[in-house]
Amino acid sequence: MEQKLYEGKAKIIYPTDNPNILLTEFKDDATAFNAQKRGTIEQKGEINCKISSVLFQLLEKQGIATHYIDQPSAKQMRVKAVTILPLEVVVRNIAAGSLCRETGLEEGTNLPFPLVEFYYKKDELGDPLLTRDRILILNLATLNQLEQLQNKALAINTHLKTFFNDCKITLVDFKLEFGLDSEQNLLLADEISPDTCRLWDQSQSEESDDRVMDKDRFRKDLGNVENAYQEVQTRILSQFKLT
Ligand code: C5P
DSSP states (O other): OOOOSEEOSSEEEEEOSSTTEEEEEEOSEEEETTTTEEEEOTTHHHHHHHHHHHHHHHHHHTTOOBSEEEEEETTEEEEEOOEEOSEEEEEEEEOOHHHHHHHOOOTTOEEEEEEEEEEEOOGGGTOOBOOHHHHHHTTSSOHHHHHHHHHHHHHHHHHHHHHHHHTTEEEEEEEEEEEEOTTOOEEEESOOSTTTEEEEETTSOTTOGGGBOSTHHHHTTOSOHHHHHHHHHHHHHHHHHHO
16 A cells, blocks of 8 residues: 555545545544544444445435545545645534534524534634634635535535435534645535434434434444444445435
C-alpha cells in the first residue's frame, strides 16, 4: 500500500496512480467529544464503508453529485479527489444533541422545517457553530457556494429521510462534508454512516434508548453498538435492492 496522504479519526486516505482518484479506508476506531473519548467498534470500518457506498449511490441516482466512484474492497472506497471545505453542514429534522444543549429545546421535538447549520471544522476551536457572515469573513465559502450547500443539504435530506423511513428508521439529524473538484464543482464527500447521523429505530418505543441505532450508543455508553450498526446496514441493503 502506498504512503498515507492523510489519516483522520475514522478514515485513512491513500493516493492512487491517478491524481484525480483517492482511496479511502474506513477504520474501526471511534472517537467522540472532539476525540476526548476513544474506542473501537468491531466491524465499523466495513459497515460504514458499505452504508456510505449505498447512500452515495442512492443520492447519485437522484442527481446529487458525490465523490463516490466504487468500492474495491470491504473497507475501501475509491473517490474523486476534492479539496474539502472546512465546514460541517448539519441538517436536523428533530431536536437532539447540541441543538438541545444550546437552545433548551426538548429532545425529540419535531422541527417545523429542516434546520441547516454550518460548523467550523477546526478541532482546536472545538468545531464552533458559524453564521453566514462569519463564513464570508473567514473566506470559508463564497455566498454562491453557501447557497449551493444549503440547497444540496436540503435535497439530500429529502432523499435520505424518505429512504430511511422506508427502512423503518427515523433520520433525526446528520452531518455532511463537501469538496471542490479541479473544475470547482461542489461534490458531496466524506461519509454518511451511523457515525455521522442520528438514527432512531421506528420499531422501538419512543423515549427508549433501545431506539438509538447510531454513534450516540458509543457516546452515551448504551452498549450493543456493533449490533445497532449491523442492523442499520441490513435494513439499508435490503431496501436498496428494492430501489
Ligand atoms: O453534536 P450535534 O448534535 O451537533 O450533531 C449533529 C449531527 O452531526 C449528529 O448526527 C452527529 O453525529 C453529526 N456530527 C458529526 N461529526 C461532528 C459533529 C456532529 O458527524 N464533528
